[in-house]
Amino acid sequence: MPEPIVFYDIPRRVSMSEVNAWGPNTWKTRYTLNIKGIPYKTVWVEFADIEPISKKIGAAPTSTKPDGSPFYTCPFIYDPNTRIAVSDSVAIARYLDKTYPDTHPLVPKATAALQQAFLRAFEAEILPGKGELFALMMPQSHARLNERSQPYFRRTREAVLGQSLEEAAPRGSEKAKRLWEGVRSGFHAVAEWLKRAEDGGKELFFGGEGIVFADTVVAAFLTWIRLAFGEESEEWKGVLSWDGGRWGKFAEAFRKYEAVDAGSYYAEV
Amino acid sequence: MPEPIVFYDIPRRVSMSEVNAWGPNTWKTRYTLNIKGIPYKTVWVEFADIEPISKKIGAAPTSTKPDGSPFYTCPFIYDPNTRIAVSDSVAIARYLDKTYPDTHPLVPKATAALQQAFLRAFEAEILPGKGELFALMMPQSHARLNERSQPYFRRTREAVLGQSLEEAAPRGSEKAKRLWEGVRSGFHAVAEWLKRAEDGGKELFFGGEGIVFADTVVAAFLTWIRLAFGEESEEWKGVLSWDGGRWGKFAEAFRKYEAVDAGSYYAEV
Incomplete structure (x- = not known):
């Protein structure tokens, strides 16, 4: 051991x-x-x-x-x-x-360079110009940090956003709804990669037969959203409804690895 | 047979x-x-x-x-x-x-969804907003088409470019140089995916041990450039110099599949 x-x-x-x-x-x-x-x-x-x-x-x-x-x-x-x-x-x-x-x-040789490309593709869909998920998540993440980290976090994130954390995406606002729509569409593109991989469209993981590093990336983003907004939030329930429940199943499969x-x-x- | x-x-x-x-x-x-x-x-x-x-x-x-x-x-x-x-x-x-x-x-199961992500990532690097390689290639491609296809090609490509084929990227112009710089930087990002896959940085193909579909995509774009500008052109010689000669080696490895x-x-x- x-x-x-x-x-x-x-x-x-x-x-x-x-x-x-x-x-x-x-x-x-x-x-x-x-x-x-x-x-x-x-x-x-x-x-x-x-x-x-x-x-x-x-x-x-x-x-x-x-x-x-x-x-x-x-x-x-x-x-x-x-x-x-x-x-x-x-x-x-x-x-x-x-x-x-x-x-x-998690990074078998035959997938190593493709997984690097995946990271770029995932970023292109989920963090386009850091405008959507980033804006939605930063205020939530800030609120949950320990006091010692908050000033640094606020300063650096507001510099990227070009506005205050409070203005970025107030919960329930029209702006937040529009941003969530962008995130939904990004996750839909990711779902399409999985669906196109098999004609049946039943693939859950990027590893094909098992989990690879790319899957931990998707799971990490889902968990980030769940923990920031909470299991019972409208936002998380929204995510669970996307792509015919695919992301709910995906998140569920990772629960056992969250210890x-x-x-x-x-x-x- | x-x-x-x-x-x-x-x-x-x-x-x-x-x-x-x-x-x-x-x-x-x-x-x-x-x-x-x-x-x-x-x-x-x-x-x-x-x-x-x-x-x-x-x-x-x-x-x-x-x-x-x-x-x-x-x-x-x-x-x-x-x-x-x-x-x-x-x-x-x-x-x-x-x-x-x-x-x-070319699409082993363990790589199928990752290869779909690769297509998105490659597009994000090589055809950003269709502004760079697209603008450089369209005038060359048009000039080489049969007459019957030229009017359709001009009409549809000029609609995407928002300008005439002649204005898009005149060969040798400052504008063309700037656009090639963008393409070089896109291919550099693709090279980084390969380099990061192995600490040694010697990977030539996305398949790791052999060629996969993603490699045919990269090769197809290289061949597109080579045939459009010609083997002896400054443009193709430029490509051969990028990333320490990586793309020259890559293109060379595909020569035997060009029949x-x-x-x-x-x-x-």
Whole structure:
């Protein structure tokens, strides 16, 4: 039995009965770890601590800021068995496939480059110009963060939106309805890729016979919406009605991979 | 040995030494047939004849026109062995995989939905708003068509471009240079998908170990550029220099699948 992987995730403010994992990017890695059944411990990291902790453990930046300096992001992991740190959700999945070859493969070689293309295609449909889902989700996500992360989150997200979080997509407004219509149409395009793959149109997962990394991406976005608005919200019920209930079935199939380890703890910086 | 598949392709005006296949969409199917080594005969169809011939042999429309009426496109095939007509290049590849299972598979089940996503991602990079490669290619493609197809082609392409073919991207102009820069950057994004798939960055094909349908798409676009501008053109030499010569190697690997059957004939309508 290997030592548990250390998995760095961003917390949200929660009551005792809620999970505090919330962000779509880190959900991809939590699904990855849970599907593979690899033991891990979550370390909760506020936004301001992502860079110093990444540097401390040697996790690489994943892109550059507008000023050209390195940009460090969550998720990242540290594997005490190999003493290797890995950042970026798809790189983490590839690393775990390679290092723990007896676990469920999420990026089989024959699909690796196609899955990179999938990430671009999914982004093109679900985050077009960051205008739709982004605008809908940012106010909800902000409201659920711990106080320490809120100012950073507000500043950076309002810069992208070009308006305040409060103006972006007020719940129930005509504007929000229009934005949801755009998101629905994006998910419909994704459903079409699955439907066209088999003439019968019954494919649930991008892996064909099983789950691949691309599926964890779709599931992560669905879970992001569900947790932000709540199981009983009109918004989530809307999602469940799209594409003949396809996304409800999809989300349901991922429920068993949503466990958050009980032994998680907050990062000490 | 089955009866040859009938493959409907759009001709261009050619000298005796040139191939008359030119369009990126039908090249996908020619590559498909040649990679699989399935015997076929090309029937050359001018634009105006695509709809009547499709209807005659029972090939379905692939989308709808702006007025809502069905839109028939090339490529389409007719398989005399099964008496089935199929349109749309990826549907043709799937049909041939299924009907001739001993041939090289281009849409393995584990990649089918991911390849549909690839088509969206490739389009998002290579034909953004139809502004770049489209504008560069349309004047060249028009000049090489047979006279009968030119008026239709000019009318429909100028409607998309919002300007005349002559204004779209005059060769050697600053505008054309800017558009080529956009295309280069699109192909660079595609190269990144391949490079990120393996840490070594040596993957040539999207199939990982072999060619899949997605690769025929990339090859078809490269061949479209090469045939339109010519092997010795500055434009093609530019493409060969991109991404450390990756696309030159890619195109070279497809040369052996470019045969056009000698027994091709023009459609009688």
